[in-house]
Amino acid sequence: MHFQLDPDTVAYRDEVRRHLAQAMTPEFEERIYRTGVSHDDDFAKGLVDEGYFAPRWPVEFGGQNRGAWDEQVLREELMRTDAPMYLSETTRMVASIIRAVGTPTMKDRILGGAMKGDITIALGFTEPECGSDVAAATTRAVRDGDFWIINGSKMFTTNGHIADYVFLLARTSPDKPKHKGLTMFLVPLDSDGFEAQGVWTLSGERTNITFYSDVRISDEWRIGDVDAGWHVLGMSLQDEHASGWGPHITRLLHHVEQWAATTPAEDGSPQLTKTDVRRRIARVAMEDEVSRLLLRRCIWMTETGQTPFAEGPMSKVFSTEALVRASQDIAEMVGPDGVRSYFEPTAPEGGRFEHLMRFSLGTTIYAGTSEVQRSIIAQRGLGLPR
Structure with missing residues (x-):
């Protein structure tokens, strides 16, 4: 087993790097940060135009029929450059679920627009x-003939204030066990009774708390069977739990190496000559390196017909906690100057x-906390009881 990239995948990665070097200008990066919104329509449609939006999808859906390794290096490069991709990623995730279990009408209505960057979908899970x-x-x-009336609220509906739809988890049978009485819906966010209020994270990102007050939608917006929402949701959670955040460590490594090579120590020699540095x-x-290998193991397992039930959470929990450790260690090494504000000249x-x-702390919560990931590893990987 090895995780070295073949020449074609390396060439594809280099193409992606060239595109991102042109698109991710300092001015664009600063604008994304100052708005707190990790999405830009023009950037997303630029990826569509270059074939970088959903490379593994079939050509008839706007993809390129590429393999898992090409898709993986694309994700690594997007994350390494901190590209504004979150809404595009959630859109693609939900589109994959609709492609698998959606009705023909739902597929016709959503898939084409989603793959062109014309339709965006946020996630509505956490409360x-x-x-x-x-x-x-x-x-x-609550069912009302051919319609559903939705009431409640969701937390951390990132991009819910600009998305076209939210992929919503709702309780449809309160009398059933909590995993059995849930149903998934795709809720148009121009519906009467929907409201999004901004919440800003420690890293400066805008997320939202969203409210649903007698939101009325047709049954055609239901995804999957009634009360089978946990199964449908599981398709997206598996993808989220297999996420790796190592490319952010790669970005940190790049910057600290630059700093160490160009910054003089007290004796005038470069910081890089110092043992502690x-x-x-x-x-x-x-x-x-470990974060990269753990994530690539998940890709290898998928390619060989295995499901990384425990290996995905291993990748996620290690890479996020490693990012916390590394970013704090480097800030301590750089000293007081290291805590000057982002984009301070x-x-x-x-x-x-x-x-x-700041950003690293939230990654241990996104897509399931470290505690949740460890529970999955214990149960699915080690066979321990709940």
Whole structure:
């Protein structure tokens, strides 16, 4: 087993890098940060035009029939450059579910627009009182003939204020066990009774708390069978749990190497000549390599017909906690200058050390907390009881 990229995949990665080097200008990067919104329509449609939006999808859906490794290096490069991709990723995730279990009408209505960047879909899973226990959702969907009336609220509906739809988990049978009485819907966000209020994270990102007050939608917006929402949701959670955040460590490594090579120590020699600096950079490089290998193991398993039930959470929990460790260690090494604000002109590396330290903390929560990931590893990987 090895995870070296073949020449064709390396060439594809280099093409992606060239596109991102042109698209991710400093001005664009700063604008994305200052708005707190990790999405830009022109950027997303630029990916569509270049064939980088959904490369594994069939050509008839706007894809390129590429393999999992090409898609993986694309994801790595997008994350390494901190490209504004979250809404595009959630759109593609939900489109994959609709492609698998959606009705013909739903597929005709959503897939074409989603693959062209004309339709966007946010996620509506977490609730203010439920935390990571997604199945404890209390947002209700009550049937009214051929319609559903939805009432409740969701937390962390990132991009819910600009998306066209939300992929919503709602309770349809309160009398059933919590995993059995849930149904998934695709809710048009121009519906009467929907409201999004901004919530800003420690890293400066805007997410939302969203409210549903007698939102009325047709049954044609239901995805999957009634009360089978946990199964449908599982398709998206598997993808999220297999996420790896190692490319952010790669970005940190790049900036600290630049800083160490160009910044003089007290004796006038480059910081890179100092033993402590080299030791800390080496530690970041090792965490970067392990994170990359853990994620690529998931891709290898998928390619060989295996499902990374435990290996995905292993990748996620290690890479996010490694990012926290590495970003804090580097900020400590750089010293007071390392906590100057992101995009402050006098800050080392444009304030990337400060921003990555703030950003890293949220990654241990996104897509399931480290505690949730460890529980999955224990149950699915080690066979331990709940």
